[in-house]
Amino acid sequence: MKVGVYGKFYQEDADGYIITLLDELVKRNIEIYIEEGYQEEFNKQLNLTTNYPTFSSFTDLDTSFDLFISVGGDGTILRTVLYVRDLNIPILGINTGRLGFLATVQNNEITKAIEAIILEDYDIVERSLLQIETNPPSNVFADLNFALNEIAVSRKNTTSMITVKTLLDGEYLTSYWADGLIVSTPTGSTGYSLSCGGPVITPENKSFVVTPIAPHNLNARPLVIPDKTEIRFEVSGREEDFLVSLDSRINTLDNGTEVIIKKAPFTIKMIELNYESFLQTLRNKLLWGEDRRN
Known part of the structure; x- marks a missing residue:
């Protein structure tokens, strides 16, 4: 078996679990x-002398990898996706962060x-x-034009709202007056979209969620749509440009640039151990079913 390991941050209390992970892999x-x-950082912190083969980008990986282990939180898994991309390498998330909807171990x-x-x-x-x-086409996204959680448009350098004219499959939906607008996958429905009032969607659903950020028109509500829908935004506002974020990656586009969002042509494979489940994760992370009145 061939395994890739990636961690975004080194934490002071990481000594034990990094050594445990490597030991468990080596003895098998x-x-x-x-x-x-990541190897340079934990070798320095732990005084380790063993050097494993390394990779530094997507081009260093191939389909010969059987597994990719992400050590950190959900943000680390979002970075892991940039390495794995469309190689179909299953990802196992080890949670050393806080919430951990994706990094569940x-x-x-x-x-x-x-x-x-x-x-x-x-x-x-x-x-x-x-x-x-x-x-018109923009090169600001280069080949990183995809997102696992969400794509959002938002205002930049102003307290004024932006107007987001929204079309679904070419048909006009509405114009949102808001701080921004989020398009979320089921995976991202427990993230930014949820904090803005969007619904939780289980991973197997073939849906996206359109969620306004602090809308001025108070009757604007999150909308669940089929994931085959093509979404188009036309953004206007007092500033000359606006922000577009793909998960944690932020770029700037000029007003008048049309943003087209649709389902990516590949998926990310996440490992779900048989002693865990998405519903169990929801209960644990959102404290569902717990009486906190005392």
């Missing part, structure tokens, strides 16, 4: 490749999780992505 004769910057469950992987005691859940185009 798993071939380990580690993101170059707790750091005290590493041994149990690796054993489950070896025994193939897991399911692979496919997560849809969004893809952006612009008219």
